[in-house]
Amino acid sequence: MRTRIAVAVALLGLAASSQAFAQWSTHTEDDIFSGGKKAMLWGDISQTQSVAFDCDSESLTLALLQKEKWSETRTSTSWNLLMKVDKGEIHRFKAVSLKRNDxxxxxxxxxxxxxxxxxxxxRNAxxxxxxxxQSDEFDSKWSGTVSPTGSTRETDKFLEACNLK
Known part of the structure; x- marks a missing residue:
């Protein structure tokens, strides 16, 4: 009996610690406008950067987030956003810089x-x-990585909430 309890406690500890170190998270809530759900899936790159997928009944977006205040004199600019998972293809996107929030x-x-x-x-990372x-306009390049830890579970949650499965 003690062995079973010890194993159960150890498994709970491993589950809790793997949750604490997960690099991916999903937040889902009800969407008052559609009666469905809206969701955000994000992966932590650093303390000041994340990659985020957002959905609601009408849209699906991908964004690189940077902790930085948007200057009122700043204008939106065009960028190339690239992502690669494992040894797969490079996914290339045309992106624009915008204020997300304060x-x-x-x-x-x-x-x-x-x-x-x-x-x-x-989901298979x-x-x-x-x-x-990358910006041709500013001759600027930045690169980073995000851990795959938790990506399968959280991507599944996001896809289900967004009715994309």
Missing amino acids: IYIQYVTVEKDEILKLLADL KTPILLGL
């Missing part, structure tokens, strides 16, 4: 078909996901 700016795309292909790859952001 804390974050975003480089966002609405290319639904390519976002869906990326989500299919993300085994190695760090590569991200890139």
Whole structure:
């Protein structure tokens, strides 16, 4: 009996610790306008950056989020957003920079078909996901990674909430 209790406690501890280290999370809530759901799936890149997928009954977006205030004099600009999962293809998106809220700016795309292909790859991710952001206008490049930890479970939650399964 003690052995069973010890095993149960150990398994609960492992489950809790793997949740704490998960790099991907999903937030789902009811959508008052459609009667369905809206959801956000995000992966942590760093303390100041994340990648986020958002959906509601009418849209699906992908954004690179940067913790930074949007200057009132700043204008939206065009960017290339790149993501690669494992040894798969590089998913290429045309993105625009915009204010997301008072804390974050975003480089966002609405290319639904390519976002869906990326989500299919993300559910099976085994190695760090590569991200890139590039501007020809500013001759600027940035790259980063996000861990695959939790991507399968959280992508499944997101796809179900968004009715994309």
